[in-house]
Amino acid sequence: MSRIDKRNRLDENPFHYRIAKDQTVFIDYQGKLVKTLKGKEAERFLDKLKAAEDDKTVQLHLAKITGNFKRGNERNGRAH
Numbered sequence: 001m002s003r004i005d006k007r008n009r010l011d012e013n014p015f016h017y018r019i020a021k022d023q024t025v026f027i028d029y030q031g032k033l034v035k036t037l038k039g040k041e042a043e044r045f046l047d048k049l050k051a052a053e054d055d056k057t058v059q060l061h062l063a064k065i066t067g068n069f070k071r072g073n074e075r076n077g078r079a080h
Contacts, residue, residue: 004060013055015062019046027066035066 005011018026025037025045037045045065052058 010056010059010063013059015059017062027062029066
């Protein structure tokens with residue numbers, strides 16, 4: 001897995017997930033919601049997480065399901 005996470009960013013556990021009563025999965029990156037999964041997609045994803053051997057594998061699955069959402073052009077939130 002060292003070739004996938006070259007900068008060891010997943011060691012910091014930037015992703016977290018929550019499961020609602022209706023089995024909807026909410027995925028957060030550094031405390032901000034980035035993806036919501038429902039239905040069959042959520043079921044398949046939860047099965048992958050259950051089969052994961054360690055925390056880094058869980059982080060990798062979370063990173064892959066969110067896709068390439070960070071492009072480097074995000075703002076700090078301050079007014080320009």
